Amino acid sequence: MNKENKIIDYLEGQMSFEESIKFEQELKKDPVLKEEFATYQLMYNEVDQIKLEKPSITLKSNFDHLLETEIKNSRKTKTLTFRNIRNVAAVAAILVIGILVGQNWTQRSFISKIDSHNAELVSEMKRNMNSESVSGRIEALQVSHQFKSPENEVLKTLIKSMKNDESPNVRLAAVEALDNFAKEEIVRTAFVKQLSQEKDPFVLIALINTLSEQKVEKAIDPLQHITNANDVAKFIKDEAHMGLIKIEKI
Amino acid sequence: MNYTDEELMQKAKAGELKCISILFDRYNVRLYNFFFQQTRDKGQSEDLTQNVFERIIKYRENYTEKKNFAAWIYAIARNVHMDIYRKKRFDLPGNDKVLSIADIPDETLTTEEIHSERLKIAMAQLNQDEQQLIWMTRFEKMKYAEVATVFNCSEGAIKAKIHRTMKNLKEVFFKINIDE
Amino acid sequence: MKYLLTTIIMCVALIAGAQEYKVAHNGGKLILEGVDDVKIEAYDGSEVIFSINSKKDHKESERAAGLKPINSLGLEDNTDIGLSVSKDGENLKAIQIGQCMCRDNEGYTIKIPKSMGIDYSHSTYDSDHLRIKNVNKEIVVSTNYTNINLEDVTGPMSIKTVYGDIEAKFASLNQNSSVSLNSVYGFVDAAIPSTSKARLNLRTPYGQIYTDFDIKVETTDGMRSLTDKKIEGTVNNGGVDLILKSGYENIYLRKK
Structure with a gap:
């Protein structure tokens, strides 16, 4: 991180005790840093002296009037009749059935049309996964974007690469490719497992984001573990915490 | 009570x-x-x-x-x-609305007032999110975690935003010349 | 003019006491682990040249006189400029020992033969920037805090950083293998020649995507699958995979 970020973190009180001691020592040694620090300090002093303007008296009287009206109105309560609820439910049921039928139909016709083409793509993908170069393997993973419905072989290849590839850049690409199929149970299970094994921060954040967007409840335990772990960077804990909020809808 | x-x-x-x-x-x-x-x-x-x-x-x-x-x-x-x-x-x-220090009658202002005018001009150059962030963290002294819920993002993202905001503010703040 | 300037700077640097470490190497990759603030440039030569502009005063380390710094893996500085450099199969590996010996954020300048690729990783606060220029072989970068600036590159490459910004100016777009630029909290800015052929995958859940390219958006079942946060499509009828992703900041794809 650059110097300015460090200065800002210090002035914002975002450093741990050890970090700020270390920073203060650096300040003493480094005249350039010290000068930069002084300009920020001057600016922060100004910012912290923001002067308040007074609103006019009408703001208060308008609010009082608003509240009075609401208090009067709230005494008349409204009720939702049983008949209303029944109508809404019926419409919703019809809609849901419609969507389900439609989905099924489009998927079936899609699969039968390009099956042989798929087989070719899968073998190409597997072949390229053995590439020596990182960008070559990432390119191989991109092939999966051409599958609109999940192919077992494709998912297996992606999961294998997310678990085992030595390059975090490739693992990240695998997580993102799998994200397209995040509705599949096999993918979700693999994500949750990887959550407790992954060491690279970026890949971890990607995993946390997908799992929380999909509201995968099985991820709650490992996420909680991350937020409490000692050896995990603060920004990952933040993301994990945010993930928990999204899943649990706090 | x-x-x-x-x-x-x-x-x-x-x-x-x-x-x-x-x-x-x-x-x-x-x-x-x-x-x-x-x-x-x-x-x-x-x-x-x-x-x-x-x-x-x-x-x-x-x-x-x-x-x-x-x-x-x-x-x-x-x-x-x-x-x-x-x-x-x-x-x-x-x-x-507040664009230059020239609009302000300078003779009557104390140094302190000039400085706070300078801050106003600088703040006006920031975008709305940045202005709001500064207000919440500096004036309201809200924690990053709380601000994160306002902006509906993670605490880490707020931290990164603060870095950018304060750098931007510094950039414009010291560009404004004041004849003292 | 540029060359003249570089020459002058280099002369000044030499006078100021720049230190160098050279090693003959060809092909493979230069692997850098935890080396602060690096500037890498490919050149027509057959040596890898590491240099730092001016060494820190060693006042504070009088107590360490006659002793050598050593890192947690037991590696020691075998270059006299704070790096442990060794052959690793067909690759060359450099690991920084202890704190950077450079002054301020100047860091290391490294020249590599054109036949070499780069594999850079850095995980702490201490490296502000990584600059790579003129490299045509594969570049792989993985950092947490470092900003990344690429110039006159072609791909293939895979760049990822958690907090850093990524800026890349391409001389051309190599069609052999993919290019991916990923940042969680930083922006991603890529400039490619206007005639480049690419299949695009752009994504930023919380930022905006800006471009002056005419992107042909991929269609599924006759529907345009376009939201402003996620774009899959092609430029110039498609080509190599170009993947640009940011978690919270903007993505810029511009014509060079």
């Missing part, structure tokens, strides 16, 4: 609407200045403040006890501000 903001809002939710009056007393000047800082328009800032309390009354059922009240009210304030912005389809007044 010194209830916290959160307790007052709980009571209001349960039916004691009068409690919102105490919350109004605690927050109206702060919200007014939050808006004034961005719009530089007194009338509009009062309207916006009024609008926030209207929504608090209307949507009081949506408040849950886990929510930090300051974060909740500022999330509403942000929405109110955004709605006006969307309706008008152009930038709110403010950014062009």
